[in-house]
Amino acid sequence: MTNIPDKPSLDGIEARWMKRWEADGTYRFDRGASRDQVFAIDTPPPTASGALHIGHVFSYTHTDTIARFQRMRGRSVFYPIGWDDNGLATERRVQNVTGVRCDPSLPFDPEFKAPYNGDVPKDHRAIPVSRPNFVDLCHGVIHDDEEVFEQLVRRLGISIDWSLLYTTIGPRAQRTSQLAFLHNLARGEAYQQDAPTLYDIDEHTAVAQAEMEDRDVPGAYYKLAFHRYEGEDLLIDTTRPELLASCVAMVAHPDDARYQPLFGTTVRTPLFGVEVPLLAHHLADPDKGTGLAMICTFGDVTDVTWWRELNLPSRALIGFDGRMAIDTPGWITSPAGQAAYAHVAGLGPKPAQRKIVELLGQSGEMLGEPRPISHPVKFYERGSRPLEIVATRQWYIRNGGRDLVLRNALLARGDQLNWHPAYMRNRYQNWVGGLNGDWLVSRQRYFGVPIPLWYRLDDEGNSLYDEVLIPDDSQLPIDPSVTCPAGFDEDQRGKPAGFIGDPDVMDTWATSSVTPHIAGGWVDDPDLFARVFPMDMRPQGHDIIRTWLFASVVRSHHEHGCLPWTNAAISGFILDPDRKKMSKSKGNVVTPINLLEAFGTDAVRYWAASGRPGVDTAFDEGQMKIGRKLGTKLLNATKFVLGFGEPPADAAPTVAIDLAMLARLAEVIDDSTRALDEFDYARALERTETFFWWFCDDYVELVKSRAYGSQADVAAHSARAALRQALDIVHRLFAPFVPFVTEEVWSWWHDGSVHASPWPAADMPASIGDVSLLVPVGEVLAAVRRAKTEAKLSQRATVDELIVDGPPAAVAAIEACRADLAEAGGIATFTLSEGETLMIAVRLAPSTDV
RNA sequence: GGGCGCAUAGCUCAGUUGGUUAGAGCACUGCCCUUACAAGGCAUAGGUCGGGGGUUCGAGUCCCUCUGCGCCCACCA
Numbered sequence: 001m002t003n004i005p006d007k008p009s010l011d012g013i014e015a016r017w018m019k020r021w022e023a024d025g026t027y028r029f030d031r032g033a034s035r036d037q038v039f040a041i042d043t044p045p046p047t048a049s050g051a052l053h054i055g056h057v058f059s060y061t062h063t064d065t066i067a068r069f070q071r072m073r074g075r076s077v078f079y080p081i082g083w084d085d086n087g088l089a090t091e092r093r094v095q096n097v098t099g100v101r102c103d104p105s106l107p108f109d110p111e112f113k114a115p116y117n118g119d120v121p122k123d124h125r126a127i128p129v130s131r132p133n134f135v136d137l138c139h140g141v142i143h144d145d146e147e148v149f150e151q152l153v154r155r156l157g158i159s160i161d162w163s164l165l166y167t168t169i170g171p172r173a174q175r176t177s178q179l180a181f182l183h184n185l186a187r188g189e190a191y192q193q194d195a196p197t198l199y200d201i202d203e204h205t206a207v208a209q210a211e212m213e214d215r216d217v218p219g220a221y222y223k224l225a226f227h228r229y230e231g232e233d234l235l236i237d238t239t240r241p242e243l244l245a246s247c248v249a250m251v252a253h254p255d256d257a258r259y260q261p262l263f264g265t266t267v268r269t270p271l272f273g274v275e276v277p278l279l280a281h282h283l284a285d286p287d288k289g290t291g292l293a294m295i296c297t298f299g300d301v302t303d304v305t306w307w308r309e310l311n312l313p314s315r316a317l318i319g320f321d322g323r324m325a326i327d328t329p330g331w332i333t334s335p336a337g338q339a340a341y342a343h344v345a346g347l348g349p350k351p352a353q354r355k356i357v358e359l360l361g362q363s364g365e366m367l368g369e370p371r372p373i374s375h376p377v378k379f380y381e382r383g384s385r386p387l388e389i390v391a392t393r394q395w396y397i398r399n400g401g402r403d404l405v406l407r408n409a410l411l412a413r414g415d416q417l418n419w420h421p422a423y424m425r426n427r428y429q430n431w432v433g434g435l436n437g438d439w440l441v442s443r444q445r446y447f448g449v450p451i452p453l454w455y456r457l458d459d460e461g462n463s464l465y466d467e468v469l470i471p472d473d474s475q476l477p478i479d480p481s482v483t484c485p486a487g488f489d490e491d492q493r494g495k496p497a498g499f500i501g502d503p504d505v506m507d508t509w510a511t512s513s514v515t516p517h518i519a520g521g522w523v524d525d526p527d528l529f530a531r532v533f534p535m536d537m538r539p540q541g542h543d544i545i546r547t548w549l550f551a552s553v554v555r556s557h558h559e560h561g562c563l564p565w566t567n568a569a570i571s572g573f574i575l576d577p578d579r580k581k582m583s584k585s586k587g588n589v590v591t592p593i594n595l596l597e598a599f600g601t602d603a604v605r606y607w608a609a610s611g612r613p614g615v616d617t618a619f620d621e622g623q624m625k626i627g628r629k630l631g632t633k634l635l636n637a638t639k640f641v642l643g644f645g646e647p648p649a650d651a652a653p654t655v656a657i658d659l660a661m662l663a664r665l666a667e668v669i670d671d672s673t674r675a676l677d678e679f680d681y682a683r684a685l686e687r688t689e690t691f692f693w694w695f696c697d698d699y700v701e702l703v704k705s706r707a708y709g710s711q712a713d714v715a716a717h718s719a720r721a722a723l724r725q726a727l728d729i730v731h732r733l734f735a736p737f738v739p740f741v742t743e744e745v746w747s748w749w750h751d752g753s754v755h756a757s758p759w760p761a762a763d764m765p766a767s768i769g770d771v772s773l774l775v776p777v778g779e780v781l782a783a784v785r786r787a788k789t790e791a792k793l794s795q796r797a798t799v800d801e802l803i804v805d806g807p808p809a810a811v812a813a814i815e816a817c818r819a820d821l822a823e824a825g826g827i828a829t830f831t832l833s834e835g836e837t838l839m840i841a842v843r844l845a846p847s848t849d850v
Numbered sequence: 851g852g853g854c855g856c857a858u859a860g861c862u863c864a865g866u867u868g869g870u871u872a873g874a875g876c877a878c879u880g881c882c883c884u885u886a887c888a889a890g891g892c893a894u895a896g897g898u899c900g901g902g903g904g905u906u907c908g909a910g911u912c913c914c915u916c917u918g919c920g921c922c923c924a925c926c927a
Contacts, residue, residue, distance in 0.1 A: 221927095284927085285927080303927080431923070436925085616921080623862075623876090700886085785893070791881095792882085795881095795891075
């Protein structure tokens with residue numbers, strides 16, 4: 001069958017084939033397949049915020065090329081997708097869209113309606129709503145976002161099986177996440193601890209090490225005088241004078257001769273007159289400032305270390321809202337000190353600092369002017385103010401940060417994983433080797449998977465955190481603020497001798513770290529799970545190796561004692577043409593939908609697939625134009641080749657040049673197959689593309705006269721058979737990269753989808769022909785073209801005489817293609833002789849033009 | 851301070867165990883309306899492969915070193 005359009009076109013092919021693939025179930029996972037026949041992908045669940053980022057196009061295309069390749073190789077591809085809709089990103093979006101904020105102290109209002117829908121005025125003050133109302137609003141917004149997002153992802157031609165769609169806030173995800181947590185708890189891998197914790201005072205939540213980043217911010221050194229009972233004042237440099245009231249000690253290095261005589265003595269703090277000891281600790285740096293530091297509870301993580309290792313008291317004053325405690329603390333006993341504190345009580349960090357500096361100036365206990373500096377400060381990656389350290393009870397999962405044996409086991413998992421590209425392994429090792437604590441998984445937020453626990457209350461109504469009440473697995477998912485633990489009644493909630501639900505939700509990574517389990521049906525479909533786990537491939541960006549990848553390895557290591565997948569395929573970032581990372585905050589993001597419309601999906605995918613694994617790639621419309629050209633060329637070349645008609649059934653390539661072309665193609669197949677097996681889609685595309693353009697420009701030009709029938713029938717049949725065989729293979733080699741146009745041209749002469757056809761791995765041996773033939777033949781062809789171009793003649797111009805003199809092998813090769821060359825070049829007399837080196841002389845016909 | 855990556859034509863990049871005169875595309879220039887394709891084709895030109903040193907018969911490729919750019923990590927008072 002052939003059904004070739006008169007005017008082939010790329011217009012509208014996306015919509016046509018998307019519809020067809022969906023109707024035919026082309027990408028449907030065959031769940032009858034056994035594990036060894038399955039290729040399972042742990043697709044990154046994007047945050048469905050309504051806008052598709054060019055980075056999605058880039059990385060999802062990379063994964064899709066591998067998925068399509070494996071499908072054509074005969075694997076049943078398990079290719080799910082989910083929407084990562086729980087967590088702070090969604091909460092923020094909901095706040096911005098609807099103009100509310102969550103206040104968990106409020107009661108549920110069944111009549112509540114959001115005041116706005118995306119049109120919140122600038123001066124609007126967020127309306128507080130109850131947690132159940134807030135969660136309802138979140139569900140509404142994400143539902144709308146996800147419909148939009150699905151259309152966008154479909155538009156990319158990503159061959160996921162949409163019947164496997166999940167969300168990270170959905171019941172199955174919640175159940176999976178909670179069950180995994182309870183297993184961690186039962187095995188002792190999850191534990192709670194009341195300890196100083198990095199805390200975001202705007203988002204009102206603790207954050208994990210993996211979510212922190214350093215930012216350089218302006219600050220200043222202030223030189224403060226601490227008073228000795230005898231002798232001169234001791235001077236320290238600090239960037240945080242506002243913490244002076246929380247000072248618990250001073251510290252210097254044990255080897256620091258300047259302070260050695262004073263170790264063990266006490267000094268009085270400026271302004272507040274609190275007596276603190278001068279202690280020795282090796283972390284104090286003699287070269288920094290005066291070599292003397294004040295220890296406050298808590299200015300930074302070093303303070304926490306000192307506090308813990310030197311057994312110091314806690315004098316924390318900064319609350320969860322970042323403000324100084326209202327009541328004057330008991331350790332400030334002097335009237336002057338109490339008066340000073342009254343000035344800063346209730347102030348936030350910045351105003352408190354200004355006030356303290358002002359007071360120190362007045363008292364003369366600040367020496368000289370502040371010296372402005374720029375210094376790195378820890379921030380929550382989504383936060384806007386520096387993190388504070390507050391003591392709070394939180395849940396942790398062991399990740400090797402406090403346990404060398406576990407750390408080494410997890411480092412070994414990193415070695416065991418196949419990284420593409422291999423050097424990405426270093427990011428993992430670097431991160432795991434540098435952990436300084438376990439994974440803090442509890443978040444004081446609202447739209448997430450609840451920590452599925454309750455606590456008993458004592459007779460006074462205080463929480464007994466050691467008496468954890470655990471739900472039965474069959475109850476999951478639960479919200480402990482709604483569901484009641486076994487053996488209790490709802491009216492005992494919050495009452496003495498009753499119970500209280502854990503108010504927190506889990507870190508969003510605590511749920512995304514079990515995406516293989518969510519997608520694979522760990523909790524409700526063990527048969528499916530056995531067919532897909534451990535998965536084959538985890539595609540993701542290098543920026544989330546320390547979070548998503550590492551957390552997933554931790555969970556799988558604890559739960560199954562193995563890796564969750566065998567391969568990690570790491571994509572790079574998109575850089576704008578000035579080579580800056582594209583991100584929303586920089587405002588240099590390109591909206592891909594316009595590109596998809598301007599160039600077509602295949603063209604944009606072509607650009608994406610030319611970015612090598614792991615390499616940050618510049619956004620380049622030029623590459624998309626080339627991709628568009630490739631699509632057009634595939635249409636035209638296919639139309640042309642098929643236009644020669646089918647050779648007789650028993651026809652086969654017999655002519656040397658035809659066999660040589662097929663031999664070259666066989667090499668391309670080998671190369672491309674090997675590359676895709678190693679997840680190097682870019683190399684596979686490049687090889688196929690190079691072949692294809694050579695095929696069109698040289699081979700087809702050379703044999704088209706013969707294919708039309710200028711020579712013997714058997715020779716014509718050889719050309720037609722070779723052309724069709726090559727075309728068939730080329731369509732399949734390109735299919736993973738440009739799925740729409742390959743499906744289009746394939747449909748002209750085949751039943752069924754090209755994406756369901758076998759990968760051409762074993763179509764023919766490279767020994768089918770002699771590729772070395774192609775070199776001298778190509779040189780003759782090029783020489784003839786050059787001569788015509790230099791004479792400013794048309795390529796159709798006649799060559800009076802072509803004289804070729806060369807080594808025997810070259811002469812033999814050219815002799816074998818003599819007739820094709822003569823016809824392609826319009827050569828009247830063709831003289832061929834043996835000599836030392838290849839010499840080509842072209843004598844053109846005298847111009848008959850005016 | 852530690853780790854990783856990159857540096858090849860004006861631009862974007864290939865160059866896979868070291869092997870003959872270093873490649874492609876885009877851009878530039880010239881030519882060709884050629885019956886698959888003018889939203890095309892053909893061709894010319896363009897590089898001391900970041901600098902220096904070393905190993906080797908031979909180095910863009912391996913080793914050392916320096917420089918520049920980028921990323922990750924770090925206990926940053």
